[in-house]
Amino acid sequence: MIRVAITGPEASGKSELTKELANEFNTSYAPEFARSYLKQKNGLYTFEDLDRIASGQLANEKLALIKAKEICFFDTDMLVMYIWSSFRFNKVSPLISQALLNSQYDFWFLCKPDLPWEKDVLRESPDQAERDELYEIYYKYLVQNQPNKFSIIEGYGNERIEQALSIIDGIL
Secondary structure, three states: OEEEEEEOOOOOOHHHHHHHHHHHOOOOEEOOHHHHHHHHOOOOOOHHHHHHHHHHHHHHHHHHHHHOEOEEEEEOOHHHHHHHHHHHHOOOOHHHHHHHHOOOOOEEEEEOOOOOOOOOOOOOOOOHHHHHHHHHHHHHHHHHHOOOOEEEEOOOOHHHHHHHHHHHHHHO
């Protein structure tokens, strides 16, 4: 089973890319748990909520793997949780730190935040400079920890899915 994590800052096209890839390969994917969780809380959360979100994301991943065929895609990953927790709260829980260390993805797509930011009650970073800063944190982490196992996805419209499909063809 090939496991592909779709990661990056908010509003960088992760969810759309994940759904398109799963559809293209007729397989399952793990949706971003944070969206459904935060909808129930009107977008409000505390540091303690991050462990609940991380646990829900891990449960979504397990379920997606059960249903997957040859390849499985993950809309966000523990790297998202780790970076968001560090960035917003200046600390990370042991649960999230350990989950990141235990991550078993074969490849990451790092989505560049070059898409126009769209207002959404669950989004917090309309500032492009902040999104770019977060992107650099993701990039540095992946260069240091997964140097040969990630690619940047950027551009508009079909460019993103075409980039991803080309890369996956090389992996398969």
